[in-house]
Amino acid sequence: MIDWQALLSAFHILGSSYSAWLLTIPGIALGMLGGAIPGVSSALILAIVLPATLWMSLLSALIFMTAIYTGAAFGVAIPAILMGVPGSPAAVATSFDGYPMTQRGEHNLALGLALAASTLGHMGAYLILFLFIGVISHAVLKLGPLEMLLLMLWGLTLIAALRGRYVSRSLLSGLIGILIATIGLSPRDVIRGTFDLPDLLDGVPVVPAMIGLFAASELFNLAGTSYLVQRSDLRTVSVREIARGMLSALYHPVVILRGLLIGATIGGLPGVGAAVCNLVSYAETRRGDKHPETFGKGNPKGVIAAEAGNASSEAGSMATLLALGIPGGASSAVMLAALSLHDVTSGPQFLDASKDIVYAIILNNFVQGAIMLVLGLGLIGLMANVIRIPVRVLIPVILVLATFGSYGLSGNMAGPLTMVVFGFIGWLMQRHDYSVPACVVGLILGGKVENALLQTYQISGGGQLSYFIGRPIALVLLVLLLFSLFSRPIMQWWRRRNPALSDAPQDNAVKSA
Amino acid sequence: MARTTKNVAKTAKAACLIARRPLLTMLAGAVAGSFAARQARADSWPDQPITIVVSTKAGGGFDMMARNLAPALSKELGVPVNVLDKEGGAMVIGTRYFLSQPHDGNTLLVSGPAPYWYADINKFHAGYDLKDFDILNVQWTDKTGVFVPKSGRFQSFKDIIDAIKAHPGEVSCGVVRDSGEFFNAGILINALKLPLSAIRLVTYEASAPLRTAVAGGQLDFALVSLEASLNMLSLIKAVAIFNDVPIPELPGTPTASDVLKAEGITATFVPSSMRALITYADLKEKYPDRYERLRGVYEKILHDPEFLAKAKKQGVGTDWLGPEQSLAQIKAAYAIFDQYKSLLNQ
Numbered sequence: 001m002i003d004w005q006a007l008l009s010a011f012h013i014l015g016s017s018y019s020a021w022l023l024t025i026p027g028i029a030l031g032m033l034g035g036a037i038p039g040v041s042s043a044l045i046l047a048i049v050l051p052a053t054l055w056m057s058l059l060s061a062l063i064f065m066t067a068i069y070t071g072a073a074f075g076v077a078i079p080a081i082l083m084g085v086p087g088s089p090a091a092v093a094t095s096f097d098g099y100p101m102t103q104r105g106e107h108n109l110a111l112g113l114a115l116a117a118s119t120l121g122h123m124g125a126y127l128i129l130f131l132f133i134g135v136i137s138h139a140v141l142k143l144g145p146l147e148m149l150l151l152m153l154w155g156l157t158l159i160a161a162l163r164g165r166y167v168s169r170s171l172l173s174g175l176i177g178i179l180i181a182t183i184g185l186s187p188r189d190v191i192r193g194t195f196d197l198p199d200l201l202d203g204v205p206v207v208p209a210m211i212g213l214f215a216a217s218e219l220f221n222l223a224g225t226s227y228l229v230q231r232s233d234l235r236t237v238s239v240r241e242i243a244r245g246m247l248s249a250l251y252h253p254v255v256i257l258r259g260l261l262i263g264a265t266i267g268g269l270p271g272v273g274a275a276v277c278n279l280v281s282y283a284e285t286r287r288g289d290k291h292p293e294t295f296g297k298g299n300p301k302g303v304i305a306a307e308a309g310n311a312s313s314e315a316g317s318m319a320t321l322l323a324l325g326i327p328g329g330a331s332s333a334v335m336l337a338a339l340s341l342h343d344v345t346s347g348p349q350f351l352d353a354s355k356d357i358v359y360a361i362i363l364n365n366f367v368q369g370a371i372m373l374v375l376g377l378g379l380i381g382l383m384a385n386v387i388r389i390p391v392r393v394l395i396p397v398i399l400v401l402a403t404f405g406s407y408g409l410s411g412n413m414a415g416p417l418t419m420v421v422f423g424f425i426g427w428l429m430q431r432h433d434y435s436v437p438a439c440v441v442g443l444i445l446g447g448k449v450e451n452a453l454l455q456t457y458q459i460s461g462g463g464q465l466s467y468f469i470g471r472p473i474a475l476v477l478l479v480l481l482l483f484s485l486f487s488r489p490i491m492q493w494w495r496r497r498n499p500a501l502s503d504a505p506q507d508n509a510v511k512s513a
Numbered sequence: 514m515a516r517t518t519k520n521v522a523k524t525a526k527a528a529c530l531i532a533r534r535p536l537l538t539m540l541a542g543a544v545a546g547s548f549a550a551r552q553a554r555a556d557s558w559p560d561q562p563i564t565i566v567v568s569t570k571a572g573g574g575f576d577m578m579a580r581n582l583a584p585a586l587s588k589e590l591g592v593p594v595n596v597l598d599k600e601g602g603a604m605v606i607g608t609r610y611f612l613s614q615p616h617d618g619n620t621l622l623v624s625g626p627a628p629y630w631y632a633d634i635n636k637f638h639a640g641y642d643l644k645d646f647d648i649l650n651v652q653w654t655d656k657t658g659v660f661v662p663k664s665g666r667f668q669s670f671k672d673i674i675d676a677i678k679a680h681p682g683e684v685s686c687g688v689v690r691d692s693g694e695f696f697n698a699g700i701l702i703n704a705l706k707l708p709l710s711a712i713r714l715v716t717y718e719a720s721a722p723l724r725t726a727v728a729g730g731q732l733d734f735a736l737v738s739l740e741a742s743l744n745m746l747s748l749i750k751a752v753a754i755f756n757d758v759p760i761p762e763l764p765g766t767p768t769a770s771d772v773l774k775a776e777g778i779t780a781t782f783v784p785s786s787m788r789a790l791i792t793y794a795d796l797k798e799k800y801p802d803r804y805e806r807l808r809g810v811y812e813k814i815l816h817d818p819e820f821l822a823k824a825k826k827q828g829v830g831t832d833w834l835g836p837e838q839s840l841a842q843i844k845a846a847y848a849i850f851d852q853y854k855s856l857l858n859q
């Protein structure tokens with residue numbers, strides 16, 4: 001698996017190129033700060049620095065860009081935890097439990113958990129990448145539209161879990177999200193629901209809509225209060241508490257491992273990426289837990305699952321980028337552009353021809369994890385102070401930042417307008433107990449699910465059963481999906497019917513979960 | 514610098530001492546002066562950064578062409594040249610954005626007038642037409658390649674055609690929606706005298722995921738733009754090319770028409786994606802100097818051996834057809850699209 005000659009040469013390159021190391025720290029810091037502003041994605045930061053990478057060596061450029069990627073993957077968690085406003089779809093699941101923790105005054109703990117889970121997810125996934133880069137990238141190729149469809153349906157089932165007071169209203173809001181995602185050109189090129197507005201041809205811009213929904217539903221709720229954290233004695237920033245959070249993440253190795261495995265594989269799927277990883281990782285952790293009802297109310301495991309999932313997706317998408325020249329998402333597409341700027345033909349032969357550079361990037365990313373731990377500790381120590389800001393000051397500041405962020409995303413007024421419109425929708429939904437997170441999950445996954453569904457239909461000759469039977473991976477995924485959906489209700493039903501047997505199987509069920 | 518500051522200070526002091534009316538006159542003079550300065554700068558165009566709008570995502574062939582051209586244009590024009598990717602809604606979002614910018618030559622467009630604009634115009638009510646643009650040059654016309662997975666069940670173009678004829682509806686074929694290959698798949702099936710349902714046409718939104726699907730063995734074959742696929746030859750295999758003659762990069766790969774001719778089939782196929790550098794139709798009239806400068810510089814770049822070598826290494830096309838011939842080629846392609854317009858509704 002490991003090419004020792006190339007590894008040795010990678011150490012040599014890294015040891016002799018100080019400029020690559022010099023760029024690592026500012027890269028992580030830039031990514032983290034950018035990611036912490038709602039609406040600023042890693043892809044946007046990468047696109048901004050892209051021209052500057054022309055003046056760097058290929059290795060320095062790639063390391064600088066992966067450092068930004070690494071930093072941003074954690075940075076987006078900060079507003080998600082502190083204000084309930086995820087800055088990118090990658091951090092949606094982080095906000096589910098992170099924000100309730102903040103409201104309880106456990107912001108230090110939550111940020112520490114997120115930082116540790118991010119770092120471990122990042123380093124663990126790069127370790128997998130280091131060992132199995134060739135295998136992973138080729139395994140990803142084996143997943144066709146049917147498998148993608150099943151994976152995304154897995155993410156969509158989260159809608160049912162994200163219920164508020166009424167299950168039916170949550171399902172309905174998930175459906176509304178999916179319907180909003182169908183606005184624009186369909187994968188079959190049908191124009192739907194655009195009201196002849198050319199700006200809507202590409203659909204509703206997801207990130208501004210998401211920020212609007214979350215910001216409005218959370219922030220308007222706060223308008224009556226004076227501070228994010230109600231109890232004044234808990235309104236502190238404590239590095240000790242953050243460190244305690246970081247340590248306590250270590251007590252959940254299974255959650256982290258699951259997250260990084262999901263991230264390292266799903267993250268590499270072209271067009272899926274971090275947006276799906278964090279949702280699937282969260283959904284699986286919730287489902288496997290003894291007390292799923294505590295999720296969404298500030299369960300630390302929710303934060304760990306989401307962050308381990310989204311941080312490890314970087315390694316997944318780097319695997320397909322470096323080994324096959326296939327970008328898994330917007331960020332790696334910009335890196336692909338950087339490769340071509342450096343006259344490098346990316347593609348399968350890149351890994352063979354430049355294995356030393358690939359190893360050097362991976363090795364550097366281990367160190368990036370360590371640097372992120374230190375830089376992150378400093379940054380969250382600083383950022384956590386937002387809990388001391390009175391809400392009447394905080395809300396306008398966040399709204400202004402988010403407006404700039406969404407302007408940056410769309411490059412015109414379409415972004416801010418979308419944010420305002422969805423802010424109003426979010427406020428209405430929150431007021432009437434319709435789950436906003438369920439709507440966002442539908443909005444993020446709806447379009448992707450439709451595309452995979454259409455391709456599955458086309459490739460199977462109009463849904464012929466023989467195609468499905470010939471795909472073992474899909475069948476395994478289907479069984480897993482059905483198991484994770486129905487194992488618990490079936491067990492409960494079984495226990496109710498056989499009360500005498502209840503003790504023994506219950507223990508087993510918990511262990512296997 | 515220091516002297517200027519001193520002068521300004523002196524002027525300001527003087528201004529304080531003099532009466533009000535002369536002050537106004539002076540102000541008016543200053544304003545008029547700045548106008549004159551602006552006018553003078555206008556003649557020495559360009560005096561501000563130029564933006565190339567790309568109507569697709571970063572990382573694709575259109576983006577590559579723009580990023581390859583930007584440093585060369587910047588060197589010739591003496592101002593920074595930026596690339597802005599505005600993808601979405603087929604090519605409509607980026608192209609409309611370009612049209613909404615001031616028509617002063619400071620914004621250029623890299624887009625696909627054929628075949629993508631054809632769908633934009635005829636299906637998506639994009640609100641623009643060929644006559645709104647001046648196609649400076651179709652720089653890069655890709656060819657269509659027929660690709661199969663390395664270990665797929667078909668290993669030649671003839672195998673594929675035989676299988677389609679023997680088992681209609683069993684063979685899957687991937688194409689990018691509304692691309693030249695999308696039309697070519699329809700033309701091919703039409704030439705075989707079969708309905709389009711004879712193949713399982715699987716549509717992708719871009720060529721990168723399509724190539725990935727072929728590499729992973731998800732499809733039996735794909736029609737996909739050729740040049741950008743050459744990087745992936747260790748995972749996918751070319752079994753035919755849509756070109757008049759075989760190409761040196763793929764020795765031993767026959768042309769599609771040769772294979773079809775042996776089967777007694779003839780058909781006229783459309784060119785693959787045309788990637789062009791484009792400006793506004795009214796630029797030539799409004800700013801004839803700028804138009805000529807732009808065109809001249811661009812032509813010069815495409816004849817510069819150093820640029821050509823670099824572009825070749827990146828696999829970017831470097832044809833120089835000029836505005837007239839470019840438009841003629843696009844119109845010729847549109848004439849064929851018109852015959853197969855019904856495909857767009859598949």
